[in-house]
Amino acid sequence: MKRFVAVMLIIVLALSLTACGTSASEKTSSVIKIGYVNPTTGALAGNGEGCAWVVKKITDYVAEHPITVDGQKKTIQVIVYDSASDQNTCSEMAQKLIEEDKIDLMIAIQTPNTVIPVAQVAERYGVPCIATQSPVDPLAESLEKFKWTCDAFYTLDQVYESQRALWTQAGNAPGSGAKVGLLFANDADGTAWHELFVRRLAEDGYEAVDPGQYPSRTTDFSNVAAKFKSAEIDVIAGTNIPPDFMNAYSAIISAGVRVDCVTMGKCCLLQSDVEALGELADGIMTQVWWDPAYPYTSGLTGIGSEELNRMYAEENNGRTMPQPAAYAYAALELAVHTFEKAGTTRREAVRDAIRSLDVTTIVGHVKYDQQMKGLTYACTTLCGGQWQRENGELVLKVIDNSLYPEIQLTGSYQPGNATQK
Amino acid sequence: MMRKIAGLTDTARLKINVFPATVLVFVILYALGFSGILPANVMRYLLQIFLYIALGEAWNLMSGFAGMTSLGQQLYVGLAGYAAAILTGIYMQPLPTVLPAAALVCVIAAIPVSAILFRMQGMYFAVATWVAAEAAEKLFLNWKFVGQGSGMTIRLSPYPSVGVIYLLALTVCMLAVLTVYRITRSRLGMGLLAMRDDPVAAASIGLNLTRTRLTVYLLAALISGLAGSVFFLNKGMIYPESGFSISWTVSVVFVCIIGGAGTVAGPVIGAVIYVLLREYLAHYPGWSNIMLGAITLLVIFFFPEGIAGALKKKKRIN
Numbered sequence: 039m040k041r042f043v044a045v046m047l048i049i050v051l052a053l054s055l056t057a058c059g060t061s062a063s064e065k066t067s068s069v070i071k072i073g074y075v076n077p078t079t080g081a082l083a084g085n086g087e088g089c090a091w092v093v094k095k096i097t098d099y100v101a102e103h104p105i106t107v108d109g110q111k112k113t114i115q116v117i118v119y120d121s122a123s124d125q126n127t128c129s130e131m132a133q134k135l136i137e138e139d140k141i142d143l144m145i146a147i148q149t150p151n152t153v154i155p156v157a158q159v160a161e162r163y164g165v166p167c168i169a170t171q172s173p174v175d176p177l178a179e180s181l182e183k184f185k186w187t188c189d190a191f192y193t194l195d196q197v198y199e200s201q202r203a204l205w206t207q208a209g210n211a212p213g214s215g216a217k218v219g220l221l222f223a224n225d226a227d228g229t230a231w232h233e234l235f236v237r238r239l240a241e242d243g244y245e246a247v248d249p250g251q252y253p254s255r256t257t258d259f260s261n262v263a264a265k266f267k268s269a270e271i272d273v274i275a276g277t278n279i280p281p282d283f284m285n286a287y288s289a290i291i292s293a294g295v296r297v298d299c300v301t302m303g304k305c306c307l308l309q310s311d312v313e314a315l316g317e318l319a320d321g322i323m324t325q326v327w328w329d330p331a332y333p334y335t336s337g338l339t340g341i342g343s344e345e346l347n348r349m350y351a352e353e354n355n356g357r358t359m360p361q362p363a364a365y366a367y368a369a370l371e372l373a374v375h376t377f378e379k380a381g382t383t384r385r386e387a388v389r390d391a392i393r394s395l396d397v398t399t400i401v402g403h404v405k406y407d408q409q410m411k412g413l414t415y416a417c418t419t420l421c422g423g424q425w426q427r428e429n430g431e432l433v434l435k436v437i438d439n440s441l442y443p444e445i446q447l448t449g450s451y452q453p454g455n456a457t458q459k
Numbered sequence: 460m461m462r463k464i465a466g467l468t469d470t471a472r473l474k475i476n477v478f479p480a481t482v483l484v485f486v487i488l489y490a491l492g493f494s495g496i497l498p499a500n501v502m503r504y505l506l507q508i509f510l511y512i513a514l515g516e517a518w519n520l521m522s523g524f525a526g527m528t529s530l531g532q533q534l535y536v537g538l539a540g541y542a543a544a545i546l547t548g549i550y551m552q553p554l555p556t557v558l559p560a561a562a563l564v565c566v567i568a569a570i571p572v573s574a575i576l577f578r579m580q581g582m583y584f585a586v587a588t589w590v591a592a593e594a595a596e597k598l599f600l601n602w603k604f605v606g607q608g609s610g611m612t613i614r615l616s617p618y619p620s621v622g623v624i625y626l627l628a629l630t631v632c633m634l635a636v637l638t639v640y641r642i643t644r645s646r647l648g649m650g651l652l653a654m655r656d657d658p659v660a661a662a663s664i665g666l667n668l669t670r671t672r673l674t675v676y677l678l679a680a681l682i683s684g685l686a687g688s689v690f691f692l693n694k695g696m697i698y699p700e701s702g703f704s705i706s707w708t709v710s711v712v713f714v715c716i717i718g719g720a721g722t723v724a725g726p727v728i729g730a731v732i733y734v735l736l737r738e739y740l741a742h743y744p745g746w747s748n749i750m751l752g753a754i755t756l757l758v759i760f761f762f763p764e765g766i767a768g769a770l771k772k773k774k775r776i777n
Contacts, residue, residue: 120741124701125700125701131741180612253600
């Protein structure tokens with residue numbers, strides 16, 4: 039038996055050795071390599087849902103419609119590694135993509151927890167990087183100057199204004215003196231949101247009830263619940279990863295806190311994450327960056343939002359296409375447009391091509407014409423949404439479009455279990 | 460009896476051969492690093508192996524040789540990473556200053572920490588080392604100077620290439636291996652083994668337990684600090700969760716158990732297996748920890764002394 043285990047160990051090691059060299063040897067001149075670090079497992083796995091499907095769709099499309107780069111027709115290969123929702127692993131996988139797989143372009147996507155470490159590695163190695171799904175502020179704060187990365191998402195001022203519009207719909211308009219309980223983790227994303235929310239709440243005549251930022255993956259929120267209870271808050275606002283929000287929300291509700299509305303980023307975007315909250319999910323409000331009802335059509339594939347959602351549902355047991363998956367689709371669209379425009383895989387030319395993009399994607403128009411600190415970015419759309427039950431199933435309705443009126447509303451504010459005051 | 464003597468003779472012969480062979484390997488690795496013929500990807504693998512060897516040797520020195528099982532070596536990995544980030548990001552110090560300074564910070568921090576930890580033994584000591592690392596994580600999470608949970612970036616301009624980081628990692632690895640090798644063949648090494656096997660008996664024959672434990676603890680902190688600073692130099696960023704994560708110790712325990720705790724060669728073998736497996740399993744999301752756990756169990760069941768221990772038994776290699 040010992041000999042068998044020893045032989046097995048040697049086989050596993052030999053397999054590892056051969057596999058370690060596989061990717062680099064696969065590099066051929068007819069393929070453009072795109073690196074992609076995805077939280078396939080771990081706390082952010084919900085955000086990584088749909089990645090494989092999206093990658094296949096765009097890869098298949100380019101296989102049928104090759105792009106001319108360096109004078110020859112080329113297809114794309116998207117190499118995806120799992121970050122396990124861990125920032126250390128994000129850096130390691132980004133390095134692996136650059137040094138082992140010799141990628142031509144990096145995609146940094148799926149919350150600032152993934153985007154920041156991946157973009158930083160891309161900056162260090164001088165690899166062009168398309169970042170998305172990270173609010174501009176925390177990414178811009180993380181480095182003095184970004185030479186190779188461009189972000190396409192919204193700013194935190196827009197998030198605040200979007201959430202304020204939702205509070206207003208729930209009867210807590212600016213100047214009302216409503217008490218807003220803040221729920222932010224002590225990470226790059228939470229810190230950026232926290233600073234801005236505290237400042238803007240005071241400017242708008244709200245009272246911030248701030249229990250302080252908590253370490254991510256905290257399980258005991260009894261102090262937060264007690265503070266919210268004694269302050270008799272009207273609103274819960276914040277951004278959290280799903281396990282943190284689950285724990286915090288349960289503790290807050292168990293403590294007997296009753297509010298007019300709950301507005302949450304990150305953890306309440308996906309049906310699967312919200313369903314885990316059970317009955318309490320009904321009525322929770324969140325940001326909508328993309329919805330099947332959006333009026334945009336991909337400039338690359340010609341597929342509209344509704345059609346894309348239908349295709350996704352058909353191949354994924356009837357599930358609605360998650361917002362992050364739509365952004366993954368858009369990021370890969372941008373990548374293809376970039377190589378079409380650059381006409382080469384030379385890094386400087388690819389970087390310049392990203393900056394000069396002016397295209398319509400499945401999530402809307404993208405033009406990198408704005409600057410925050412050292413980061414070039416494009417603003418994408420942002421609306422307010424509410425999870426409502428329809429025939430027993432939770433559906434995200436677009437109930438506020440004050441920032442982007444061209445986007446159609448799909449519902450109106452409804453009191454729910456999360457708005458019990 | 461004759462066989463025993465023959466065994467000893469073999470051991471003595473191998474002792475003479477292993478040391479120059481090790482030095483020769485390091486010379487070759489340096490030559491490869493300086494020549495620039497190694498591809499960046501190979502250097503990336505090797506530098507990770509070097510750093511896990513160094514961390515493994517440090518943990519092994521404490522837990523394998525001295526019997527001071529630690530679950531908190533990440534304290535010094537994180538401290539060194541933050542020291543590197545602060546020195547480069549805030550005080551704009553150059554690379555040659557950063558690594559020695561980061562290691563020095565670890566040694567200085569280890570002195571008061573050891574004063575508390577040494578009041579405990581065995582399981583209590585192990586848990587206390589973990590608690591110390593957790594406390595440090597919470598401290599850095601709430602310390603505005605280091606950016607709280609947002610983490611810090613290591614800022615060096617120009618940023619050292621993978622070749623430079625390879626050479627630094629190799630140097631740290633060499634220092635770790637040779638230091639532990641020398642210790643195991645010194646009076647201190649014999650004291651460690653005596654202390655591990657029976658502290659009371661060791662003290663009764665004149666071993667100063669406190670001094671011995673402190674020496675080992677500070678050396679382990681120094682080596683872990685050096686390795687930690689190069690690790691984060693390679694990553695470019697540090698967060699409290701990444702610096703002080705228990706996963707550092709989990710990885711190092713894997714390295715030592717697979718390779719063989721209580722042997723100098725153990726962490727070398729374990730680190731090679733760990734890094735290659737981890738890189739390979741990156742292609743199979745979710746399987747990494749399952750596979751590593753299964754392999755650890757198999758090795759514990761069938762080779763409780765690790766691969767180095769099994770080979771040593773089989774071939775009588777020292």
